[in-house]
Amino acid sequence: MNKLTCIILLFFSLMCFSQGETNNWYFGYKSALNFQDYTPQELNNSKMFTKNGCSTISDDNGNLLFYSNGFSIYNKNGEFMDDAFPTAGYPLFSQNSIFIPHPENNDIIYLFTTTKQINNPFFSIEPGFYYTIISKRLNGGNGGVISSNNLLTSNSAEKISAVHHANGKDIWIITNYKSDDSKFYNKFFCIKLNSTGLSTPIISNTIHDNISDARGALKFSPNGKKLISANYSQGVHLYDFNNETGEVTNGEYLKTAIGDNSFIDDDKDKGHIKPYSVEFSNDSEFVYYTGNNQGVNYIFQKKIKKTFEPTKTIIINNKLGDFSSLQLAKNGKIYVTNFTENNQTNTLSEIISPEKLGSDCEFSSEKTTLNYNYVSIGLPNFIQSYFRTRIVTNDVCLNNKAEFSIDSYSDITPLFWDFGDGNQSNEITPSHKYNSPGKYLVKVEASIKDKIITLYKEIIVFPLPELKENQKLTQCDVNNDGVDYFNLFTISNKISNANSREFNYLFYETLKDAELDSNRIQKPESYTSKSNPQTIYIRVINSRNCYSISNFKIESNYFNSTKISSLTMCENSNDILNDGLALFNLKQKKEEIRLYLNLPESYLISFYQTLENAQTKKNKLNNSFISSSTKIWVRIDNSDECSGIESFDLIVNSPKINLKDNYTICINPSSHPPITLTAESSNDHFEWKDENNKVLSTNNNYTLTREGNFSLTVYKTLNGIECSNSKSFTVNYPPPAKVESVDVNVVNELENTVSINIDGNSNYEYSLDNINFTGNGTSHSFANVQPGIATIYIKDLNKCEPSITTSASIIGFPKFLTPNNDGVNDLWKVYGVSSTFFKQIDIKVFNRFGKIIYFLNDTNAEIGWDGSLNGKLLPSNDYWFHAKLKDLNNNIIDKKGHFTLKRD
Numbered sequence: 001m002n003k004l005t006c007i008i009l010l011f012f013s014l015m016c017f018s019q020g021e022t023n024n025w026y027f028g029y030k031s032a033l034n035f036q037d038y039t040p041q042e043l044n045n046s047k048m049f050t051k052n053g054c055s056t057i058s059d060d061n062g063n064l065l066f067y068s069n070g071f072s073i074y075n076k077n078g079e080f081m082d083d084a085f086p087t088a089g090y091p092l093f094s095q096n097s098i099f100i101p102h103p104e105n106n107d108i109i110y111l112f113t114t115t116k117q118i119n120n121p122f123f124s125i126e127p128g129f130y131y132t133i134i135s136k137r138l139n140g141g142n143g144g145v146i147s148s149n150n151l152l153t154s155n156s157a158e159k160i161s162a163v164h165h166a167n168g169k170d171i172w173i174i175t176n177y178k179s180d181d182s183k184f185y186n187k188f189f190c191i192k193l194n195s196t197g198l199s200t201p202i203i204s205n206t207i208h209d210n211i212s213d214a215r216g217a218l219k220f221s222p223n224g225k226k227l228i229s230a231n232y233s234q235g236v237h238l239y240d241f242n243n244e245t246g247e248v249t250n251g252e253y254l255k256t257a258i259g260d261n262s263f264i265d266d267d268k269d270k271g272h273i274k275p276y277s278v279e280f281s282n283d284s285e286f287v288y289y290t291g292n293n294q295g296v297n298y299i300f301q302k303k304i305k306k307t308f309e310p311t312k313t314i315i316i317n318n319k320l321g322d323f324s325s326l327q328l329a330k331n332g333k334i335y336v337t338n339f340t341e342n343n344q345t346n347t348l349s350e351i352i353s354p355e356k357l358g359s360d361c362e363f364s365s366e367k368t369t370l371n372y373n374y375v376s377i378g379l380p381n382f383i384q385s386y387f388r389t390r391i392v393t394n395d396v397c398l399n400n401k402a403e404f405s406i407d408s409y410s411d412i413t414p415l416f417w418d419f420g421d422g423n424q425s426n427e428i429t430p431s432h433k434y435n436s437p438g439k440y441l442v443k444v445e446a447s448i449k450d451k452i453i454t455l456y457k458e459i460i461v462f463p464l465p466e467l468k469e470n471q472k473l474t475q476c477d478v479n480n481d482g483v484d485y486f487n488l489f490t491i492s493n494k495i496s497n498a499n500s501r502e503f504n505y506l507f508y509e510t511l512k513d514a515e516l517d518s519n520r521i522q523k524p525e526s527y528t529s530k531s532n533p534q535t536i537y538i539r540v541i542n543s544r545n546c547y548s549i550s551n552f553k554i555e556s557n558y559f560n561s562t563k564i565s566s567l568t569m570c571e572n573s574n575d576i577l578n579d580g581l582a583l584f585n586l587k588q589k590k591e592e593i594r595l596y597l598n599l600p601e602s603y604l605i606s607f608y609q610t611l612e613n614a615q616t617k618k619n620k621l622n623n624s625f626i627s628s629s630t631k632i633w634v635r636i637d638n639s640d641e642c643s644g645i646e647s648f649d650l651i652v653n654s655p656k657i658n659l660k661d662n663y664t665i666c667i668n669p670s671s672h673p674p675i676t677l678t679a680e681s682s683n684d685h686f687e688w689k690d691e692n693n694k695v696l697s698t699n700n701n702y703t704l705t706r707e708g709n710f711s712l713t714v715y716k717t718l719n720g721i722e723c724s725n726s727k728s729f730t731v732n733y734p735p736p737a738k739v740e741s742v743d744v745n746v747v748n749e750l751e752n753t754v755s756i757n758i759d760g761n762s763n764y765e766y767s768l769d770n771i772n773f774t775g776n777g778t779s780h781s782f783a784n785v786q787p788g789i790a791t792i793y794i795k796d797l798n799k800c801e802p803s804i805t806t807s808a809s810i811i812g813f814p815k816f817l818t819p820n821n822d823g824v825n826d827l828w829k830v831y832g833v834s835s836t837f838f839k840q841i842d843i844k845v846f847n848r849f850g851k852i853i854y855f856l857n858d859t860n861a862e863i864g865w866d867g868s869l870n871g872k873l874l875p876s877n878d879y880w881f882h883a884k885l886k887d888l889n890n891n892i893i894d895k896k897g898h899f900t901l902k903r904d
Contacts, residue, residue, distance in 0.1 A: 073111065395461070
């Protein structure tokens with residue numbers, strides 16, 4: 001293109017301006033903005049009050065045509081079009097209207113509206129989706145209505161969106177609606193406006209059949225491939241849209257939880273937003289939606305993938321407020337209303353770079369201020385594909401070229417580029433390399449549909465990491481072979497001017513590898529040098545993926561070794577495992593080395609477990625270091641340069657004790673071989689103590705003679721350090737045998753047997769008088785045992801276990817009572833009866849006339865009757881008894897009989 005052509009095209013573009021259908025925004029309480037330039041300018045000519053939905057349309061040169069709140073239409077002069085009143089759009093709907101220009105007839109504008117039931121004395125409107133046709137020529141060119149409030153379908157939701165057909169000419173208009181017999185808005189009504197008018201609608205059934213809430217916004221992506229719907233109390237849904245056929249498919253729930261919770265229908269008010277507004281970035285790669293939860297309004301962002309795989313949704317901002325609407329503008333920004341019910345506001349927030357992930361999208365609160373009027377909830381509704389027309393490029397690094405092109409819903413040809421740094425181009429898809437970092441406003445003039453439009457795009461040229469030259473890493477060579485370990489990452493403190501925490505460092509052995517990013521050094525934190533000195537090449541990458549390449553040298557220096565004395569410590573006193581660990585005070589050792597080598601305070605002394613760690617300065621040991629006996633390395637640095645590396649030993653003085661916690665001896669130790677405990681002979685001296693801390697022996701060995709609690713303390717001196725270790729242990733007698741059963745079999749008072757069974761680990765003998773013992777085993781029987789309570793004595797024949805006793809009850813009924821105090825039959829009682837063996841005792845004594853003269857029960861059965869009644873001695877005679885007994889196993893003894901009372 002020659003210079004004359006450039007001048008003509010530039011002049012023509014200034015005359016025609018840009019594609020301007022979305023240049024003017026009229027919304028809120030008489031608020032208005034003009035977007036002819038990159039930065040919007042406020043207008044002060046609006047006559048419209050609206051809280052929620054609204055729409056605006058300008059001609060393709062950016063001249064205002066009409067604006068509406070859905071119920072009323074205003075012309076370019078702000079005059080109320082009374083021949084259009086009322087338009088079937090409900091003012092409090094989130095999207096009550098949208099203007100659509102006729103694809104062929106430049107004089108005709110369609111206004112599509114949604115409304116609920118409206119009844120008043122002057123007009124009645126049924127709920128549904130309507131259209132009104134406006135002619136720009138009527139009323140002296142100010143516009144008038146040709147046909148109004150034509151019903152397309154009943155029961156529509158409060159949402160409308162529009163996008164160009166895949167042919168770039170026709171336009172799809174869509175709403176969400178429900179059938180007359182349904183309570184769910186589970187259908188999409190999509191109709192095409194083409195050169196002949198409105199076509200047959202396309203009806204799509206969504207896969208989500210439970211959407212009963214009509215509130216919330218609906219938006220197409222600018223490229224016409226996606227559709228997103230906010231359903232106020234029932235979540236956000238993302239769909240595929242076919243902009244050739246008008247079909248909606250493949251619904252997907254999006255996250256509405258403020259935390260990490262998933263969407264739950266019956267729990268949406270607890271940690272979930274109530275979604276209201278939605279919007280796409282102009283590259284159609286990101287979607288945004290707003291919602292309220294307990295007075296706080298949140299903005300969510302989601303990056304859209306090519307398939308319907310779920311992706312993480314992140315909250316990029318939250319602010320105080322009730323509701324927010326989102327609307328994409330021709331400058332590529334998304335504008336956000338800041339509405340609070342009780343406070344008027346005159347500001348709009350901005351998402352400055354919606355096509356960037358997370359915080360890089362640059363949300364800016366209250367960025368745009370209106371000086372004349374106030375903002376409400378709603379922003380104007382537009383054909384979304386208008387915003388697809390944009391400059392396509394990416395932010396670049398200073399050493400890269402930026403590539404430029406244009407994307408649009410229709411064929412478009414770039415004519416003239418201004419890169420924002422004083423350079424221009426008339427290439428179709430130019431590239432440009434910037435000389436300085438910073439933000440640049442790129443402008444292009446292009447031809448679309450026989451019109452010249454102007455587009456803007458702000459890009460960022462990121463700086464490169466600044467690197468210092470001629471840097472070097474030095475290493476201490478411990479064996480003078482010139483091959484050592486280097487931690488190449490430590491060069492970062494020398495080679496970078498700025499804070500390098502966000503930098504990524506890659507290392508190479510050749511410049512070619514660094515330039516091609518090939519053959520990276522795989523373990524730069526532990527690199528073994530190949531020569532001395534050696535050049536290493538580095539690629540430093542910042543957070544924007546911009547990089548610089550430089551090099552530095554690594555060099556090993558040999559220092560004469562200096563013998564460092566070992567450090568000896570006692571094994572940890574609380575180390576119950578006796579695993580040879582000790583707590584070493586390396587801080588004290590550091591001061592000892594400093595004094596020994598006469599090092600100034602500026603020298604850094606540090607310790608490491610391995611030579612590799614010492615040379616690479618990795619895993620530096622703490623001043624308090626717990627270890628077993630080992631070798632460690634000390635490194636000395638002067639001004640970050642290695643001045644020497646040497647090893648020394650850590651020695652744990654660990655007096656050993658090999659004793660068990662418990663020992664068992666017989667109750668008669670002298671009758672058995674002695675049990676002698678032996679301490680470790682590697683210890684120097686010993687102390688055996690009893691439970692009273694009395695020293696029993698200082699010998700290496702100790703013989704156990706009784707049960708009790710004892711301890712052993714041993715002492716050992718190593719390198720002049722005496723350490724001790726103690727161990728407590730218990731000596732017990734073996735457990736006694738257990739009586740498993742005692743069985744009594746009574747035939748009569750003279751014929752009975754008592755059988756006993758023992759659970760024990762030995763053989764046992766048995767006795768009734770603790771003098772005469774008999775038997776050998778774990779069971780025994782006694783015959784003809786005298787009636788009464790018999791005590792059975794059991795002893796271990798091996799004289800090791802403790803003796804035990806048990807009792808048996810042998811029932812007997814005496815025949816005589818002779819209360820003469822001679823110690824024989826002075827009392828009458830039933831032998832063997834005791835509450836120990838019987839849980840119920842009922843014994844009655846009668847005279848010869850059947851009168852009860854005495855009772856025996858569990859309180860007095862073991863005492864008996866003395867032959868008196870009410871303090872008077874009864875005469876010699878025969879007496880009768882009736883005994884009812886119930887033993888512990890519920891066996892019943894019921895016995896009747898008589899006995900003789902004899903007195904001298």
